Amino acid sequence: MTFSRRKGVIVLAGLLVGGILSVAIDWGVGGEVQAVVRQESEKEQGQALADSIMAQWTRENPDRASDWIAEEKERHTVQPPADNSDLLSGGQGEGHAYGEYTELDVLMWAREAEKLVVEGSRIFHDAEALGGTVGVSCDMCHPHASNTHPETYPKFQTQMGRVALLRDMINWCIEQPVRGERMEPDDARMRALEAYIYAQRKGTELNYGKH
């Protein structure tokens, strides 16, 4: 490898700029750096405390401590929630009083939304969780929530004599083929089932009233 004069000049210039920058940082922000270090160590202590409490809970509740979300996702493919990471790029929220998002926000949205969907998937595939009495679960006719077409509601269902929402059809299935008790609209299981069914049709155009 040859080392040309031109390359040498570029490297020298680079070293010079780097030196000036590092000096500037040492002089200008030294105090703040120390403060950050102190915060970091507090955070570590806090994390260690939280970890030990969690470990204790896990020891005391071995049945509930399994990673049910990972297990359910391994069994049944669940569509991922929308990716909001683009909100973090650029000068977001500048000039607005509201809307400065952090990575934590984006992570929390995705995790919490997906958790409800995964819980829905668990109930969808479990006759007992549905309150069924004949061993029938939703996935037996609707693998991966196929043929549930949530995008077509509301629509008039002649057989019901009314305009049906997705939850009305879910309740119809729970009462008829599943032979269980109908769920209140804000029943935690109903909310989870709706979440799962909508999630599985991600990307499908809404088209209410379609038969």
Added chain:
Amino acid sequence: MKQGLKSVETRYMEERDEFFRALRKLDRRSFIKLSTAALGAVAAHGIIPPNSFQPVTLAYGQTATGTGGSFRIAYISDSHLYEKDVNDRFVRALMRAVDDVNALDPQPDFVFYGGDLAQLGQPKELELGAGILRNLRAPLKIMVGEHDWYLDMGEKWKQLFGEPTYSWDHKGIHFVTLLSVVEKDFWTERGMSPMERMKTVAGLDNSVQSPFSVGESQREWLRNDLARYSDDTPVVVFSHSPLYKLYRPWNFWTDDAEEVQAILNRFRNVVVLHGHTHQMLTNRIGNIHFHGFLATAWPWPYAPEGLPELTIQMTRPDPFNSQDGCGDGEVQVHPDGLVDKVYNFWNRNPLTVARNYTASWGREMVPPRPNRASY
């Protein structure tokens, strides 16, 4: 709101509830009186035929050549029985299918049962199924579905029905039954109990399980079994998984399909009749013609991708009609080994996928297209 003003929906629901409340209050005698009267009235109008099998007339565009005459087989498939105390609906559906087949006149030469007799492979489920199938007047030929097998790895099934892989000759045609739901061991490593293994396999969209296959030992058996037959012998293969690759996420799939097809390739006409998919399904790969069976328990939706070009979908099932999209059917076997496949839908007119449809690669005798396609 005044007492008298009610919406159409409210009034409808109230009347409906009242009707069912009243029905529950009926004692046995008045129920029988009422239902007999209703049945009599309906029968008097000629609305219901004495059995649910509709007479079918077939027109054959082309006379098939071969040694024997054409003959008829009936099929029943995918009943997914729980014990009768758990779920009576699936039990009644299988009984309805048996009644259908027994009402055929003349009787079919034999009856195919397409697998998944039980839902969770439990001895009582299999025994219940065997007991109902014992009522068939024609001889039974049965195969294994994954729901029959993965609790005790076939112990009870073999005790009831014998070996799962076998072949026989009938009127110049060679018939073969395969066990095509062989899965690689996913359970030992995970420390699953037999019931956990069974429930994993029983979930169509459960991705922990392995893909179905026929497996090397059975392919070897098939090669040997077919060795003594000439290339122009018509062969009918009876399999639970489709023996081709349709949609992996639901195990509408046979992982070693190409190897199995390679063994069958040399024969002039091969028909594969398979269960598992619970729908009208037609395919042809080279000289191999594939037909699916309807289920008695419930219909599956069509796979979102990978449907064979020759498949004409059935109209999507009506959720308000518990047996819509279910049924049984017949297979009219022609002397050349190709078949007319009759789908006997319980709540619809029957549909036939004729021999000439697959023989002409879908140009002739095209079955009617659905008026309500899948979503």
